[in-house]
Amino acid sequence: MFLVPQPALRSVIALAVGVALILTGCAAGAAGGPPPAAATPQAPQARGPFVAAANPLAVEAGLEVLRRGGSAVDAAVAVQAVLGLVEPQSSGLGGGAFMMLFDASTGEVTGYDGRETAPAAASPELFLEDGRPLAFGDAVLSGRSTGTPGAVAVLAMAQAEHGVLPWHSLFAEAERLARDGFVVSPRLGGFIAATRGQARTRWAEAYFMGPDGERLKTGDVLRNPAYAETVAELAAGGSDAFYRGRIAREIVSAVREAPRPGALTEADLAAYEPIERGALCRPYRIYIVCVPPPPSSGVAVLQLLAMAELTPDIVEGPDSVDAWVAFAQLQRLMYADRDRYVADPAFVGVPVQGLLDPNYVAARAAQAPTLVAAAEPGFPPGGVFTGPDATMEPAGTSHFVIVDAAGNAVSMTTTVESVFGSGRMAAGFFLNNQLTDFSFAPRRPDGAPAANAVAPGKRPRSSMAPVIILDREGRFVGALGSPGGTSILAYNTKALVAVLDWGMSMEAAFALPNLVARGDGFGADTERFPAAMREALAARGVVLRPNASENSGLHGAIWRRGSDGVWGWDGGADDRREGVARVD
Template identity: 40%
Template structure:
């Protein structure tokens, strides 16, 4: 069924006139969240959950030295750049939702990468006009200007307690002294070996002796240690100007890229107002554009607020959640992009009245076929992003999702810097209405332009209820949105951090019109019922590694959990 913007606005207008099951101010009729009360409490101890135990321990080390959650976030992110480069790093970017305990303020940090000034869409096309997957995913043309270093400087200078150098110290030490790569990193290097071999600096760093590091081998990263030392000493200019910037530009241009020193010098991380939505008495604080995740999560929750999921059998509950996912992803494809470049109808997309209109099109016992755009199949994506969650002793919170996009980013290391560059240019709609590597479609709203931030699925979130709080997020490409959504629903249903992180998952993103399902998510009867409703269930093995911290304020108890799908992860209460 094809909907135009005019139809949607008309539907919204009719609902405004006709009334609905929402309060006069447009908010759902749910119990108010005791936000002021929540802000007045402090847990007295801290918790960190990340996908690698080195990173979790780095965060706890900085907390023990007097740092707060924001200093710890710098330590965790920088350490992940060393020990988990397949998923995030200095050459990538991040998005963070923060909660500051002293005044209850919620903050969003946008350290998303940007397109260089010389970006040319023709560089990403084959002669026949089809997408060139190689230039979009591998090598320097696939790389946006990194945002993570600027984001870490902003996080430390505006919200941290410690000097930046102290927060970066654990990562610098690990890079200099070495660590033993885990099985996942060794596997990622082996899986991208042919790409890494294309560039001498990449091969030298990741293929010592011409092959991936052996199990138990100690691996050092002196070039990245030096890069982080310069960032620690000089802040923003330590990466975006001077020695590091010159090496980055020289390496990129020598390999056929188009970065300039001005691209780097002009990069700025930004603060934006996070999205907030109320659902069943909880306030969900999540990521605004250029993330599509927060808008989609808010839209899905607004649709679901018209149902009592707790009284439904498993198949009916899944049916309504899938249909809400389907509609939110359709809007994701149509409207969203970088807010500095694109006017988006966010008031409409986030309106409970608009959600009520979408709800009217959901049949109680039948799937709605996705037919607005041609069906597009994409290769099954891996989980090449990372997320960590932190609550400190004062109640400050950080939900941070960081990425280099696909496995090992662009596979291109800038010689002399140790920096593995991202391949985030593929997150633009390089060819309108053609899928990217995650199967997501895009419109002109997400077309590349000089200095523009590409749309992201990253969805770091904080969930605040009258008595319980959660800091949550996940990697997973396009499945980030639905995994975080499901985690939020499970938390609101009363589940623990461990239960949330381990929960089986399912995903629908409008196109392709299939429901990706983790083994064990649905029993046979539920699967049969969904199939009879018209759903195509497709098994999927790869899911993100969710990291969750919860705070039971009644018992004043913190809980931290790292996804059991990632054995090297660690959730720890200090």
């Protein structure tokens, strides 16, 4: 784990990426396309304004802050405030986030942990009744599922360190949209129309009921005066206005309602602290890829990339059956290790260095061609073999990327966990059900504990893994990330391989079919794979089934030289959602 750059590490990084540069040159030829466009010593510094996010209203809010001279973190506050209003099914003030930040003035990359925490009264048996795990839907809709939200606190921490504009000036657009109303988008309208689950709680029923007594639909105007009041209080009072006082009381009140009231208290909220964790960075080809440390699963992204560098079939490109088979088999190994070892490092020893140890990575990569079913977890150096994991991680997440005029960048994945979180609301926003990211079964029959078992104050493991990309000189050249529950790791690595190995544009990389290999099955955007490719994959044992997890919502950009010789942003927004990528 390190911040980049550090003088003591520069020679090591230069050597590693120098070797990778040779490998990448070979890879580009094998793929049959243009080589990945990397920054060179003559390249101008990558600068914004640039914003990519899952809703155009949020993108505009971020660009407006950047136009006023705000920093990337300033814009992130505005983007999140608007996303929580216009895309409440995915993220919000009642959820959590991981942020990766590149500081152009120092060259440092920092990871910020705004993951939710379990209440002080939580126990490993949180989701057990009569000794048996609750049905997942019952757990989500219960008060037990909500942890202390971290998104507001982590944004406040980062903005205090890297903000330029006053905090109180960053919420005006969210407040205006909440008071005046915004048009319900097709994606939000589809989730509002759901006939069960979180869309049909008493809170959601009241919120989505129009003035005519009919449920809102796509194209209707949705107003949220309670949210306007909340962001006005946040603007005036800072994050303390969220974690103490009226808003905190309303959160606790909603959590403690039946069915299955939760144990969250005002003291839990007042005690919440975000964590500045540094960044986990490793060379990949001619680049350096940086992700957050645990409890994020960023280490799994780096492990898969490290195995990919040792797997020649990967570089054959998106039209190669061999490349897709190799990608699937490497995922199986990665997920087996992630599921067994990654958890909150304050409670469990996570063998981060062991998972990335070159000898261990090589041994795991060598197993990929021999897999005929789900992979077993390995034994990385420093790993403690804990019990099998019983964690389920559903949909309800968003990602955005921001670059300001000075070249500072934010890559942030933000979530309320399931669609509309727990379905409960307080102060105009939905509450998270993030505690269902813990393992429901805290132990296996022989008594071995699960690394991701519930504990007081613990942060559940997360698949969120926002990415920052540097060149071999340690300069910022790109960022990306995605929602998708456990599939985030597959989505992010697909995009990284497509952009960095196959020379694809961000937009084309994001539009590629998704293939997720966790356990025995292969989930995919089956309709995006050509019939001939599906048949060829099936003949190799990779039988595609529709992906059961949340689909991707990749957003990002890479700094590249175009065919005209001009450097600029190659940005993309996943066409599976409603986002846009804009240079101002």
